[in-house]
Amino acid sequence: MALKAKGLSKVFMWGLMGLLFLGLIGFGATSFTGSSGSVASVGDTEVEAQDYARALQNQISRIQQQNGQAVSISDLRNAGVDRQVLAQLVTEASLDWEADRIGLSVGDEVLADQLAQIGAFQGPDGQFDREAYRFALQNSGLSEGEFEEDLRAETARSLLQGGIVAGPRMPQSYVDTIVAYAAETRDFTFASLDRSDLDQEVPEPSEEDLQTYYDENIDRYTRPETKRVTYAWVTPDMLVDTVEISEDRLRAAYEERESEFNMPERRLVERLVFSSEEAAQDAAGRIEAGETDFETLVEARGLDLADTDLGVVSRDDLGDAADAVFSVGTGEVAGPAPSSLGPALFRVNAQLSAQSTSFDEAKPALRDSLVLDESRRAIQANASDFDDRLVGGATLEDLASETDMELGEVDYAGQNGDGITSYPAFGEAIASMAPGDYPEIIELGDGGVFAARVDEVLPEAPRPLDEVRDQVRTGWQRTRVTELLQGRAEELADAIRGGQNFEAAGLTPSSLDAVARSTTVDGLPEGAVAEVFEMEEGDVAVLPGLGRVAIVQLDRVVDADMESDEAAAIADRLRNQAAEDIAAGLFEAFVTDIQSRAGVQVDEQALNAVATQLQ
Incomplete structure (x- = not known):
């Protein structure tokens, strides 16, 4: 049956275990038959060629799934993705080296607890199932020892990183000060003058005018070293x-990469497995009746949506559930339908058309x-x-x-x-x-x-005047226009200060309320809003720009409402951004220090050998 879900999946972040499992299992292990050596090292901790090859192939698979287009190792290298992958692996090796140096490790109890949290290793009852564990690793070409070693290392890295970046906070007084500054606004009235408001022509500059302007603005025309x-x-x-x-070589390459050029129709799917057909039918009935939805069922089982995500799948991937899943639309729930772990409901989050590219x-x-x-x-x-x-x-x-x-x-x-x-x-x-x-x-x-x-x-030396004569002439003319407009604007501003309104002064004003510091106002010179915030209520100011002048009257200073939703949102953003910036800076400094102490070596020939193997 097809059940209309209340909504599609919410955006979520993979947790530590989800990331590790996706990296090692989600796309299958790479069959890399090249050198068994390393491509880089941090101290005596090596980045194995096999791990680098697997990470590159995982990137290719992810990009292909996201874009629905074939991607080669050459495409990755041209985009610099291979260097990003290497940088990530070198960072992980740096953390491994430091964890080993200080004796940081993860015990069997912690490891067992984390294995139990990985959805792919759970049985129909939501508990860790050794057969599911063995089956998943076998399908991915990984041994239990290899996976558990990687899991221990990843967990130790996470603990080390968490100890560095956790907990940076800003003092509340500092937050309040910044919010009070950022959330206050201004109400003001303004009118702009430009070249069309001049009642005289701008004269052509003399040679002396150009030379003087050039000399006064020599920094603009100076060539750096x-x-x-x-x-x-x-x-x-x-x-x-x-x-x-x-x-023949082209056709051989096509046949080797045939799966990249010819992809079947696919679906982006989540799967929730039940212990019995009756339980699955009951859940489907409650969704159909509007009593619950897919996400609520997932949360009730103590799972995250990440635990149910199957990624992009084809009919062959779904087995006996294929017809049910492929018969429903985006946002709908199919099932109950059979799966390798028992009866399940499937939610379709996207439909991907078949892609067929001939030779x-x-x-x-x-x-x-x-x-x-x-x-x-x-x-x-x-x-x-x-x-x-x-x-x-x-x-x-x-x-x-x-x-x-x-x-x-x-x-x-x-x-x-x-x-x-x-x-x-x-x-x-x-x-x-x-x-x-x-x-x-x-x-x-x-x-x-x-x-x-x-x-x-x-x-460093000034460019000759003859070389920049056109730029100097344009700059002089804009400056002269601005000077003439300023003189006219000051006369009008004096009239407004004397009690006339904008209309009586022959101007067409615009009035703005609740203008924030970050607001850009059309018709005002660059930086004018910042100058308005320096004015007192009732002040009238002339604010020059390039070839334009504004006359501004500040009507009201509006203090920040510290109890408003806007102020609360600014405070939250400020705290989060500051915490993230501090954490990122600390982590970068920490990794840099590790690498300076341990030493980093990169084997370019080994990197090229891996890339050649993945062609």
């Missing part, structure tokens, strides 16, 4: 036209992926040769003429522009380089490499 750089570089994109991929349709994406991968491998294979040439006395110009590397020049002052300056690795390298430094081969992050030479350091 700049390094004149010559570089040689090569990226996978530069080599794509030199790489050919055969039809011909997938061929362009496959070719692009394989070409870029082949280009990366070619660059990686030649990187040591590039370095050897430099060591042997070759110049960057020699590299460009004798290899696939291309020569370029740039005046670099830290800007993030196009080409090589868009790569963080380039900026980081140039920042520490000086004329005469030996050029070395450095990775760019997308599989490319470069070597650079600082030819000259140009000190």
Whole structure:
């Protein structure tokens, strides 16, 4: 039967056990047949290649489930996801190293309690079931010892992290002071003047005017310290036209990734298992009668929605329950229907259409992926040769003429522009380089490499007036317009201070009430609201902008209502944000300290080997 649920799942956070179980089991274990060594280490604690491979494949699976599109390891690397995965694993290894150093561990009793809380290991009665535990681990390719070791480590990390970040609080007096400041408002009236309100033309600036304005605003036209750089570089994109991929290889890649390109119709499903068919029927009847809903049933069992989540499933995943689940719409509950753990109700939270991509349709994406991968491998294979040439006395110009590397020049002052300056690795390298430094081969992050030479350091200096003449003329004209408008506005403001209202002064005013400090008001110069908050009731002020002037009269200062819902909401946000910021800062400092004491090593060759295995 199809039962209309009262609502879809609420947004929820996985708990510690849910995260661990999702990471190790939710997408299945990776079959990684490469090196059994490590890709990184913190002190003597290693990040195993197997764990890195599994984490990458889990990311691919998550993204594919979220987007319904095929994702390759190349896509992850291009987006920098592989580095994010590595950073997370290195952080975990840092915590493991520290936990081991101080002797922090988790006993069998705590481990057993946490195993019992994982929904996938529970039987129909909601209690830990060893057969369900063994079955789940077996299906995921994990041994009990391996999973329990990881669970102990994750729990120790959680305890260590919790001890660092728990408990930061702000004093109530500080909260009250900030809320009183943030929640007060102003009522005011204003009118704006712009160039159209002038009764005279703005003259063209003389050469003397331009020179004076240029001199008075020289900071605007000053070039920062700049390094004149010559570089040689090569990226996978530069080599794509030199790489050919055969039809047989394309078809082999398609067949290998066929499940990514052809996905059956799927559903995002939650499942609540019951001890008997009668109990399941009773629950279904109460939902149909409107006496309860799916979430209430879950809470009554002492479970979280995370414990019922099956994720994205196909008909094959659901077995005998497939027809019932696929016959209901989004937000509806199906069942009772059979499951491997007993009769169950299933709630459908989303419907995902089947995706079918033929070989011909997938061929362009496959070719692009394989070409870029082949280009990366070619660059990686030649990187040591590039370095050897430099060591042997070759110049960057020699590299460009004798290899696939291309020569370029740039005046670099830290800007993030196009080409090589868009790569963080380039900026980081140039920042520490000086004329005469030996050029070395450095990775760019997308599989490319470069070597650079600082030819000259140009000190901070003003750009010549002739080079910035148009900007200077525009700046002078805006300033002159503002000055003329200010003179006119001061006359009108004096009239208002003398008792005239805005209309009598020939202005068209706007009145605003309850304006907060963070409000942006159209028609007012930038920063005008902040200046209004510095005024006293009844004051009239002229607030200049760029080519615009506002006349403002403050009508009323409205103190914060400390008992209002708004004030309470601001206080809650302030406390939470401050606690999170403090906790994040403490944790970052803690991990940085661990890594500085233990030392961090990353094996780039091992990382590339894992990526190659996952192609």
